[in-house]
Amino acid sequence: MAFCNKEKQFIDSGFTIVDNKFIFNYLPDAADIKASIYLFGLALSDSNGDDNSCETIARKFDISCEDVIRTFQYWEELGLVDIIQTDTIRIIYRSLQGSTLAYKKFKPSKYTKFTKDMQDAISGRMISVNEYNEYYSFLEDTTFDPAALVAVARYCVELQGNDINYPYILAVARSQLRKGATMLATVSDNLKSQQKYDSELHILFKILHVVRSINYEDRENYEKWSKEYGFSGEAILYAAKKCKPGGLFRLDNLLSQYYRNGVFSEKEIYAFEQEKTHLYELAKAINRTIGVYYQSLDSVIEEYVLKWLRKGYDDETLIAIAKYSFTSGIRSLNGLDAIIDKLYKKGVTNLTSLDAYLGTLANTDKAIQSILYKCGLVRRTIANDRALYKTWTEDWSMPLDVIYYAAELSAGATNPLTYLNRILSDYKNNGISTVEQAKSHKSNNAQSTATTATVIAGKDMERRSYTDDEISALFTVLDTED
Secondary structure, three states: OOOEEEOHHHHHHOOOOOOHHHHHHOHHHOOHHHHHHHHHHHHHOOOOOOOOOHHHHHHHHOOOHHHHHHHHHHHHHOOOEEEEEOOOEEEEEOOOOOOOOOOOOOOHHHHHHHHHHHHHHOOOOOOOHHHHHHHHHHHHHOOOOHHHHHHHHHHHHHHHOOOOOHHHHHHHHHHHHHOOOOOHHHHHHHHHHHHHHHHHHHHHHHHHOOOOOOOHHHHHHHHHHHHHOOOOHHHHHHHHOOOOOOHHHHHHHHHHHHHHOOOOOHHHHHHHHHHHHHHHHHHHHHHHHHOOOOOOOHHHHHHHHHHHHHOOOOHHHHHHHHHHHHHOOOOOHHHHHHHHHHHHHOOOOOHHHHHHHHHHHHHHHHHHHHHHHHOOOOOOOOHHHHHHHHHHHHHOOOOHHHHHHHHHHHOOOOOHHHHHHHHHHHHHHOOOOOHHHHHHHHHHOHHHHHHHHHHHOOOOOOOOOOOHHHHHHHHHHHHHHO
C-alpha cells in the first residue's frame, strides 16, 4: 500500500503543481527539511510503485523513518495531511481548496505583555505576525494563561533551540491543556517533573541508537509508559532491546501491546514474546505444509491458529492434519479450517484420536471395497459410497454380514448399488437383522420372485398420495432427526 496518497478531493481537483496557498501561507514558517519532505512526499503520492515508502524518504534525506513521521506530524498539526495508522502508516495529503487564513482581530493592548515576553522567550529570531496570531487564537479559544504559554515556549526553546516552530509550542500547550493544566504554576511543575525522565531516556536512546536530543514527545511517552501504563524502568529498557530496528516508534507500539495484554514485568514480557514466536513459527509451518504463503502472518494467527489452539489442538496434530489435507488436495487455510472444524465436532483433537479416526476411515473404506466387489464393481471408493455405507450401518443399524449377503444378491443388476440399497431398505422395514432371516425372507417370497424384483426395482408399487402439508411435515421431522 502506498505510503503517501491524496484525499479524493485533492485528486479530483487535478493539481499537478504546488498550491500557492502552501507557498504563501505555510512555506515561510517551515524549516527547510520539513518543507522538502512535504514536497517530496507530495510527488511520491502520484506513484503506486515500491518507491512510495517511508524508507525512500528517509534514505533520500539521510534521516530515520521516525524523523520522517515526526515531520509529517508537524504538517498534520497544520491540517495539511492526515496520518492514518492501521497495519502500516499512511500519509494522506489534504486539499488546500477552500482553506483560508482569515485572521481574527485582537485589541493590541490585550496581549502587550504577552507579546514582549514571548519575543524574549524566543530571542533568537523575530516572531512573525502570522505566528503571533496563532498564539492569540489559542489563548482566545482556551482558558490557557498567557504566562503559562510563555513558560511552554521557554521550555521548548531549551529543548529544541530558537528555530522551534509555533505548531510544536502549541502542541505542547495543548498537551498540558488536555491534562487540565492551564495556569503558570501547574504548567511549570508539569514541565519540570518530566525532566526527571531524562537520565532514563539517555540510556534508552543509547540502546535504540537514537542520535538526537530529547524532546517533549519523548518525555510525554516515557511518562505515559511509566505512570499511565505502569511499566518499571527495567521493563521499559528490557522491551527496548527488542526494538532496535524500529526505534522509539516501535517501542511505543510494543509497550502499548503489552499493556493491552496485561504484560508488565520482564518475566511476563519474556513469556509473551516466547509465545508470540511460537505462534509465528507454527503459522509458517502450517502454511508451508499446505503450500501457501502469506507475507504477514498476523491475520493467519488471529483468524486461524489461535482458534485451533483454543480448541485444544497442539502443534503436532495441526501439522499432521495439514499434511493429510495437502495429500487430499485441500490446499488452503479455509479448507483446512473446515476439516479441523469437522474433526473437532467428532472429538478428534490430538494425534491419538486422529490416528484412531483415520484407522476407522481406513477400515470403513476396506469394508466398502468388499461390498463393491461382491456387487461386481471394481473401482475406487467415492463419497456417495461412504454416504450409503453410513446410512446402512449407522442409521439403519444393518450388520455387515447382512450387507455382504445382500450385495451378492445385487450382483448382475443394472445398477447394483441402487438395487442393494432397496434390498436393505426392505430388510429394515421387515425387521431383518441376520443373514438367516434374510435367507428365510427370500425363501418365503420365492413364489413371487418376479413380483418382488419388480417391487424392489420400484415399479408397479402401490403408493399413497400425500398433500403438500403432509410432505412438509415429514421433512420437518427429518430435519429434526438430523
